[in-house]
Amino acid sequence: MNHIRHRTDGDGWVECVCGQRHWGLYGSAGLMVVDPAHGVLLQHRAEWSHHGGTWGIPGGARASDENALAGAKREAEEEAAIPAEHVQPTHAWVEDHGSWSYTTVIATCDVPFDPYPSDPESLDIAWVAPDDVDTLPLHPAFGKLWPSIREQAFRELVLVVDAANVVGSRPDGWWRDRAGAAEKLRDRLSGAQPVPGAQLGLPATYWWPRIHLVVEGQARNIDAAAAAPVPVTVERAPGSGDDLIAAVVQDAVMRRPGDHVVVVTSDRELRGRVEDNGASTVGPRTLDQLLDP
Ligand SMILES: [Zn+2]
Incomplete structure (x- = not known):
């Protein structure tokens, strides 16, 4: 397992116009892989991380030269060993605060793979049945979006x-x-x-x-x-x-x-x-x- 913390030039906090601080100088992006047979792929976040101990999706700060999809794929590969070159995005949700944004990319993967926590930001990476997602302690931002995400998750x-x-x-x-x-x-x-x-x-x-x-x-x-x-x-x-x-x-x-x-x-x-x-x-x-x- 690789224990190097990956860094990008987007690492840093933004004092947002909404009054909160957010991670990602160029915004952040995350990837939710869906598979009708397995459910949705979620990440149990390390205790030391922001909102530690909650469940969300692998993701993080975009680099200055990355669009949301590229950032989400890179983070997913680093944190959850998702084979980025086989990821097919289907749709995305953008939470745009003006001075900062978070893009949730929903995707399928055209090869079978074994997800595992591939960097110290994850305690666990697991397939979760859509019905069970609500039973987990969710990252607040992901939890807020989950009802909308769920409705469209498997649609193309x-x-x-x-x-x-x-x-x-x-x-x-x-x-x-x-x-x-x-x-x-x-x-x-x-x-x-x-x-x-x-x-x-x-x-x-x-x-x-x-x-x-x-x-x-x-x-x-x-x-x-x-x-x-x-x-x-x-x-x-x-x-x-x-x-x-x-x-x-x-x-x-x-x-x-x-x-x-x-x-x-x-x-x-x-x-x-x-x-x-x-x-x-x-x-x-x-x-x-x-x-x-
Ligand atoms: Zn904000």
Whole structure:
């Protein structure tokens, strides 16, 4: 076991505008890994630490050059031996005080791993069933957020994009090269930052969507996106794009009930059809706002 205390240039206290002192000169971030079979991964904090003896999530001060996700992943690896390169963030809650913020990143991990306290800040790292979390003495900030976190913990955002409709919403000459226009859209989607929940009517501050781009006609043969920050699955419609979109929605809703499935299209008939199947819908303009905030 590694007993070195890790340090970053963000280590330090902030006298916050809210009147309290918080840890993390550039804000702090923590990671909660969820697994339907095991529950949520919590940390029993060392007695000497701030709010020692309580349960929360592994996390700590962000470094000056880290975004919240990078900071949360690094802390989780240092404190709980969570394999950071296999962590897939799904959504995050930001408690923003202006002069300081705390970001709680919810994530899945695509490989099995044995969590253990890998630095002296943790007494224990354990999977806890959601029903049992309330029975533990919780870190006050985590305890306050837990009811909201619990509600969304195992949910993901699935974004199904009607390529022909979105491409056609901008008179930029797309009709001269339909495949090229679809590729451009694919690349914009794969470069997407996490998207703000409020713009999609969702709880949580932002979401990392799983994206299905449905292409048809001349755009059908575009390649899947290469390794990208946000993976985009290209769905090729042999016939009507609408039928495939409806099928993708139905599959998503049936396979993982509770996920937020959002279809991007302005086609009225299609909107009605997928809404009947449990999806919500937004138009191409909302997608523009999500991609270029
Ligand atoms: Zn504050």
